[in-house]
Amino acid sequence: MAYYNDKTIVYLNGEFVKAVEAKMDLYSQSLHYGYSVFEGIRSYKAVNGETRVFKAKEHYDRLEQSAAAVNMPYHWTTEQLIDATYETLKRNNLQDAYIRPVVYAPANMSFVKNKESFIVIEAWEMQPFLGEKLLRVMTSSFERPNPKAFKIHAKATGHYVNSLLASQEAKTNGFDEALLLDMNGFVAEGPGANIFYEKDGKLYTPSPGNILPGITRATVLELCDELRIAVEEKSFTIEELKKADAVFYCGTAAEVIGWESLDETVFPKPWDQTLSRTIQDAYKHKVVEKAYKTTFELA
Numbered sequence: 293m294a295y296y297n298d299k300t301i302v303y304l305n306g307e308f309v310k311a312v313e314a315k316m317d318l319y320s321q322s323l324h325y326g327y328s329v330f331e332g333i334r335s336y337k338a339v340n341g342e343t344r345v346f347k348a349k350e351h352y353d354r355l356e357q358s359a360a361a362v363n364m365p366y367h368w369t370t371e372q373l374i375d376a377t378y379e380t381l382k383r384n385n386l387q388d389a390y391i392r393p394v395v396y397a398p399a400n401m402s403f404v405k406n407k408e409s410f411i412v413i414e415a416w417e418m419q420p421f422l423g424e425k426l427l428r429v430m431t432s433s434f435e436r437p438n439p440k441a442f443k444i445h446a447k448a449t450g451h452y453v454n455s456l457l458a459s460q461e462a463k464t465n466g467f468d469e470a471l472l473l474d475m476n477g478f479v480a481e482g483p484g485a486n487i488f489y490e491k492d493g494k495l496y497t498p499s500p501g502n503i504l505p506g507i508t509r510a511t512v513l514e515l516c517d518e519l520r521i522a523v524e525e526k527s528f529t530i531e532e533l534k535k536a537d538a539v540f541y542c543g544t545a546a547e548v549i550g551w552e553s554l555d556e557t558v559f560p561k562p563w564d565q566t567l568s569r570t571i572q573d574a575y576k577h578k579v580v581e582k583a584y585k586t587t588f589e590l591a
């Protein structure tokens with residue numbers, strides 16, 4: 293996929309420059325040691341026709357927290373970066389887009405802390421994801437990183453080698469995506485998404501601790517509250533998950549996407565009849581600021 297062309301503009305350290313002319317230092321600690329923090333954000337053309345960056349504040353606040361977690365200097369405000377994001381979208385004539393800010397390190401081959409950081413904000417077109425196809429998922433042979441080895445709640449680039457390995461393994465084995473367990477053998481998350489399962493009219497999701505606490509996960513919890521769908525955060529095993537009525541992944545890129553099966557065990561409830569499907573619809577409405585009415589009576 294072409295992420296940019298010779299007209300694409302990126303925000304680079306306070307300036308708007310052409311992507312093809314933008315430079316970074318090849319001696320950066322980020323390139324050599326996987327040491328940077330980033331965000332994955334989406335913007336949508338809202339029902340009123342305007343461009344809306346979904347949960348922009350939450351994403352840039354998390355970027356700042358990720359930088360703090362891994363000792364990277366951070367000298368931007370959320371407001372300033374939100375403004376830069378809207379300006380990047382405008383200059384590239386984008387409405388439905390994926391936005392990727394990365395905070396990266398200067399040239400430094402040692403392991404000492406840096407005195408400065410740099411930032412780039414890139415954006416590219418992303419069509420609204422329909423999410424109708426259900427995923428065939430495989431339990432990964434890779435575990436999520438041990439939280440005593442990494443600041444697992446931070447969105448740091450180095451963590452994503454684990455995600456790449458897991459996702460590539462699943463695809464090599466003919467599946468759509470991987471599911472990773474935590475170091476205690478409980479279900480953790482996907483390579484780039486959080487998990488929920490549905491059983492007997494209630495939703496369950498792993499508690500924070502061994503996962504990246506996603507902004508979409510938080511949105512799903514809000515939607516459950518608004519729609520009065522019961523939801524619980526708890527630890528659970530693969531065996532428990534395989535007895536679910538339905539399962540879905542959620543994340544900024546994937547939005548809410550249902551599963552067909554886990555390790556060839558098919559989830560029995562037709563997707564259209566699940567509460568999970570209701571959440572998927574409500575999410576699709578929320579991101580474009582469209583009012584949502586459930587087809588079932590609220591209790």
Ligand code: PMP
Nearest residue numbers: 484485486504506507508543544
């Ligand atoms: N877990 C991991 C490992 C991720 O990379 C992502 C994507 N950022 C998520 C969960 C979902 O997070 P969010 O909803 O904030 O995109």
